[in-house]
Amino acid sequence: MVSVDSAASGTQTNEGSSVTSRYNELVRVADEEFKYWLNPLQPRIDVANDTSSLANGSDRIEQILKQAVAESGATIGIGHVHGYGIQSVHPTVSITWPNGTRILYGPVTPERCSDLIQEAQDGPNSHLQDLVIGQISGESGEIASIRDHPFFSCEPDERRLLANLGITDPDSLNHAIATGSYKATARIIGRRMPEGRVRDSLIAAGLTGRGGASFPTGVKWNFLAGAQGNDHYVVCNADEGDPGAWVNRVVMEGEPHSLIEGMLIAGLATGSRTGFIYLRDEYPLAIDRMERAIQNAINNQLLGKNILGSDLEFNLRVIRGAGAYVCGEETGLLSSIQDSRGMPRVKPPFPAQVGVFNLPSNVNNVETYATVPMILRHTSDWYKELGTESMSGTRVFSFSGDIAQVGFMELPFGTPLAKILDSCGGIHTPNGEHGKLYAIQSGGPLGSLLPSHSIDQLILENASFAPWDAIMGAGGIVFIGEGTHILVLNELFSEFVEEESCGRCTTCHGGNQRQTEIVRRIISGRGRRDDAPNLKLVDDLLQHSNCVHGQFSPKTMRNTLQHFRTDYEDAIAGYDPTLTLSGMYELEIVDQTDPLLNEAATICPKGQFEGEAGAWSINMSGCVRCGACIDIAPNAIQKKALARSPRVIPIA
Amino acid sequence: MPLETESTLRIRSIIKDFKPNNGDLLAALYAVQHEMGYLSKEALAVIADQFKMFTAEVYGMASFYEEYRFDPPAKTTIRWCSGPACRTRNSAGIRDAILATLDLNETGEQTEDGQCSVVVGQCNGTCELAPMIWVEEHKTYELPVGKLTAAKSIKLARGLRSGSGIGEILNG
Ligand SMILES: Cc1cc2nc3c(=O)[nH]c(=O)nc-3n(C[C@H](O)[C@H](O)[C@H](O)COP(=O)(O)O)c2cc1C
Ligand code: SF4
Ligand code: SF4
Ligand code: FES
Numbered sequence: 014m015v016s017v018d019s020a021a022s023g024t025q026t027n028e029g030s031s032v033t034s035r036y037n038e039l040v041r042v043a044d045e046e047f048k049y050w051l052n053p054l055q056p057r058i059d060v061a062n063d064t065s066s067l068a069n070g071s072d073r074i075e076q077i078l079k080q081a082v083a084e085s086g087a088t089i090g091i092g093h094v095h096g097y098g099i100q101s102v103h104p105t106v107s108i109t110w111p112n113g114t115r116i117l118y119g120p121v122t123p124e125r126c127s128d129l130i131q132e133a134q135d136g137p138n139s140h141l142q143d144l145v146i147g148q149i150s151g152e153s154g155e156i157a158s159i160r161d162h163p164f165f166s167c168e169p170d171e172r173r174l175l176a177n178l179g180i181t182d183p184d185s186l187n188h189a190i191a192t193g194s195y196k197a198t199a200r201i202i203g204r205r206m207p208e209g210r211v212r213d214s215l216i217a218a219g220l221t222g223r224g225g226a227s228f229p230t231g232v233k234w235n236f237l238a239g240a241q242g243n244d245h246y247v248v249c250n251a252d253e254g255d256p257g258a259w260v261n262r263v264v265m266e267g268e269p270h271s272l273i274e275g276m277l278i279a280g281l282a283t284g285s286r287t288g289f290i291y292l293r294d295e296y297p298l299a300i301d302r303m304e305r306a307i308q309n310a311i312n313n314q315l316l317g318k319n320i321l322g323s324d325l326e327f328n329l330r331v332i333r334g335a336g337a338y339v340c341g342e343e344t345g346l347l348s349s350i351q352d353s354r355g356m357p358r359v360k361p362p363f364p365a366q367v368g369v370f371n372l373p374s375n376v377n378n379v380e381t382y383a384t385v386p387m388i389l390r391h392t393s394d395w396y397k398e399l400g401t402e403s404m405s406g407t408r409v410f411s412f413s414g415d416i417a418q419v420g421f422m423e424l425p426f427g428t429p430l431a432k433i434l435d436s437c438g439g440i441h442t443p444n445g446e447h448g449k450l451y452a453i454q455s456g457g458p459l460g461s462l463l464p465s466h467s468i469d470q471l472i473l474e475n476a477s478f479a480p481w482d483a484i485m486g487a488g489g490i491v492f493i494g495e496g497t498h499i500l501v502l503n504e505l506f507s508e509f510v511e512e513e514s515c516g517r518c519t520t521c522h523g524g525n526q527r528q529t530e531i532v533r534r535i536i537s538g539r540g541r542r543d544d545a546p547n548l549k550l551v552d553d554l555l556q557h558s559n560c561v562h563g564q565f566s567p568k569t570m571r572n573t574l575q576h577f578r579t580d581y582e583d584a585i586a587g588y589d590p591t592l593t594l595s596g597m598y599e600l601e602i603v604d605q606t607d608p609l610l611n612e613a614a615t616i617c618p619k620g621q622f623e624g625e626a627g628a629w630s631i632n633m634s635g636c637v638r639c640g641a642c643i644d645i646a647p648n649a650i651q652k653k654a655l656a657r658s659p660r661v662i663p664i665a
Numbered sequence: 666m667p668l669e670t671e672s673t674l675r676i677r678s679i680i681k682d683f684k685p686n687n688g689d690l691l692a693a694l695y696a697v698q699h700e701m702g703y704l705s706k707e708a709l710a711v712i713a714d715q716f717k718m719f720t721a722e723v724y725g726m727a728s729f730y731e732e733y734r735f736d737p738p739a740k741t742t743i744r745w746c747s748g749p750a751c752r753t754r755n756s757a758g759i760r761d762a763i764l765a766t767l768d769l770n771e772t773g774e775q776t777e778d779g780q781c782s783v784v785v786g787q788c789n790g791t792c793e794l795a796p797m798i799w800v801e802e803h804k805t806y807e808l809p810v811g812k813l814t815a816a817k818s819i820k821l822a823r824g825l826r827s828g829s830g831i832g833e834i835l836n837g
Contacts, residue, residue: 064789064790064791065790065791065793068791068794068809068811069791069793069794100791100792100793101793103793254787256747256748256749256787256788257748257749257750257788257792258790259788259789259790262789262790263790289688294695294732295786295787295789296789330688332688332691332692333691333692333695334691334730335691335694335695335730335731335732335733336730336731336732336787337729337730337731338787349691350688350691351686351688352685352686352688352689352690352691352716352718352726353726354725354726354729355729355730356729369688370686370688411790411792413749413750413792413793413795414749414750414753414792415753419750419792419793419795420793443754454749491749491750491753493749493753494753496753497752497753501752501753501757502749502752502753504757505747505748505749505752508747509747512785515729593755595757616816616819616820618762618765618766618819618822619765637758637761637762637764637765638758638761639758639759639761639762639765639815639819640755640758640762640814640815641758641762641814641815641816641818641819642816644814644815644816644817645816
């Protein structure tokens with residue numbers, strides 16, 4: 014068994030110095046390449062190539078740029094980086110000039126590509142002023158630094174985990190090494206640092222798990238290090254199933270080597286020679302990028318046998334998931350790796366006792382591992398400079414919903430949520446108008462629905478969510494504006510937790526079916542006065558489920574009954590001011606002279622329009638409330654609330 | 666052992682490097698589905714053989730996961746994002762509009778002529794495009810289509826149903 018613990022102290026040995034010189038050689042080569050990346054001999058345009066950028070058409074932009082450069086014979090390089098964080102301005106590109114100035118532009122359209130090439134040739138701020146987002150590096154004076162962009166106003170002056178995002182090419186090992194990757198590894202192996210010291214540093218830094226439960230990472234690693242036998246495994250939970258959370262994706266697509274190094278260090282610190290990254294199928298690009306990064310690391314003796322020329326070994330593999338949320342639960346994940354259904358089992362035994370292939374294992378989230386190298390590169394005290402007393406450091410959060418700017422930020426724990434909503438540009442309606450906050454969704458389907466007035470009391474820290482019977486969760490936060498009824502979200506999450514129940518516990522799969530049925534019935538306009546007590550019964554029942562999936566699945570519904578009681582009671586009475594619950598409104602033609610009505614009649618997928626031009630009527634009996642006719646003729650067709658008694662007296 | 670058909674041999678060659686009890690089954694199922702389009706009975710039996718399991722065990726395992734199919738996919742699959750950012754922008758209406766256009770009762774079904782199917786998709790963090798769907802043709806393309814409305818999604822579904830290419834529909 015390999016172990017770094019065999020040497021008593023942290024002094025250099027002969028083997029240690031060869032490790033150090035091997036690492037120094039890697040750094041020398043990497044620095045040489047990276048120097049020309051930061052100060053290229055000719056201007057270079059870097060196209061962002063993360064999942065969001067590609068979904069917004071960055072591949073097309075790249076094609077056009079390449080073709081235009083080839084045709085014009087311009088001496089301009091084309092490269093790749095990860096997007097910087099504001100996804101609403103994707104696709105973005107950055108231009109880097111020989112003097113090291115780098116500016117970010119977006120959203121880039123095919124029509125602006127020729128301007129981009131001109132800008133690259135003529136220098137900053139000549140042709141694209143309207144697309145400038147900010148300056149990433151260099152001193153050109155006129156253009157504001159990206160760090161001063163309002164979207165990033167809650168981020169620390171310098172990013173930590175995402176320090177190189179938008180600057181390095183994520184597929185380049187040299188870029189990673191030149192910016193500090195594997196430095197901590199070289200130090201640990203080169204100096205034969207006792208493995209216990211690594212774990213102690215994490216405990217001192219206060220690093221807690223990023224997968225939701227916030228368990229102290231160093232303590233968890235101690236369990237594995239102390240476990241029986243010589244065969245241990247480290248496992249990375251990259252299942253990131255919470256809709257609205259994509260922070261692990263950003264780390265894997267933008268900084269793959271930070272995850273690899275974090276897992277390698279975990280292997281060294283817990284006596285494990287094998288690691289698995291269980292990565293969700295919905296992230297094909299992240300799978301690709303991680304596999305490429307692993308191969309690059311192997312080719313350079315950073316993974317595999319004889320790491321950096323030492324006698325240490327660590328092998329890493331990506332396991333592609335297949336679309337089961339519950340495989341994010343750690344025992345479900347372990348079972349999924351072992352050729353089985355990903356069903357959570359009873360704990361104990363915990364993974365550190367019985368894990369992959371029934372051998373002791375450690376499961377951590379992507380970001381947990383990825384944070385380890387920088388703590389060891391700097392110090393535990395440095396890490397603790399940001400964050401709060403109970404949660405130190407920073408983490409990546411993703412923000413979506415009815416906001417002006419969707420994207421991700423790396424934020425210190427403790428950041429006030431109200432400030433974050435401001436930096437996202439506030440609530441925006443689908444028409445781009447300013448709106449009002451209605452609800453905040455955190456923690457995914459097993460998480461919470463918070464009322465708008467909670468925002469002034471919420472900071473990014475678990476303890477601040479607790480008084481609302483809420484959890485902060487694993488990084489995804491959705492802001493919801495006043496146009497949507499809370500039950501629309503309850504329906505989504507009820508369906509989700511029902512669909513994703515593994516089926517082991519009757520309480521969980523049966524209880525969640527019942528919950529979904531009740532929610533759907535209320536939405537269809539047939540709510541009953543005993544629905545609230547019945548939902549409470551379902552909630553109580555679900556507490557007798559084996560795993561957190563079952564136990565937490567009624568949380569969003571419970572939050573609705575706690576924090577949105579009036580809206581809930583109104584819906585029971587058939588009254589929905591947002592007109593988004595399908596059973597509580599009808600369609601009414603308010604202007605027969607609108608010529609768009611004819612098109613509305615033909616768009617209707619159910620053929621519900623009767624009559625003819627000038628005398629249309631809509632037969633509501635087969636209407637599925639899809640809204641397409643209103644999309645076409647918004648001035649002629651309106652939703653009209655069904656007449657009901659205003660409000661019942663609550664019984665529960 | 667009975668004579669092996671051509672497709673059996675093909676499946677065998679796809680999975681020849683995968684081993685039992687090595688964390689390989691998910692990857693084997695993925696590889697076969699990727700190459701063959703779906704997991705046929707024959708494929709499950711060949712995989713079971715390789716993994717020294719019963720076919721029923723392999724099917725039991727595979728059917729737990731959303732992504733494995735046991736029937737050939739439709740020519741075009743519409744993957745509808747079920748996530749929260751999309752839901753606040755009428756994604757439920759978009760789903761129902763697409764289903765109605767294709768005469769389908771629920772997600773998971775495909776049209777009788779095999780042209781189109783609708784499946785439930787999960788948010789992958791491109792919520793700036795909400796509400797969105799992905800239009801996919803197996804091994805050919807996978808295209809996110811965002812900032813949809815119900816009306817636009819009906820036009821798209823009608824186009825796909827009548828056999829038009831996705832490029833034609835989006836540009837025309
Ligand atoms: C239903 C369910 C789904 C989960 N999904 C994830 C996930 O996608 N990613 C994750 O890191 N943790 C997830 N968890 C939490 C894990 O069980 C586990 O606590 C975590 O991976 C531990 O890593 P950490 O200590 O680094 O946070 C989930 C838990 C449950 C109950
Ligand atoms: S609580 Fe639900 S998800 Fe968890 S083991 Fe039971 S049935 Fe499975
Ligand atoms: S809402 Fe949809 S189904 Fe109903 S009338 Fe309008 S287009 Fe037809
Ligand atoms: S919710 Fe649909 S893309 Fe995120």
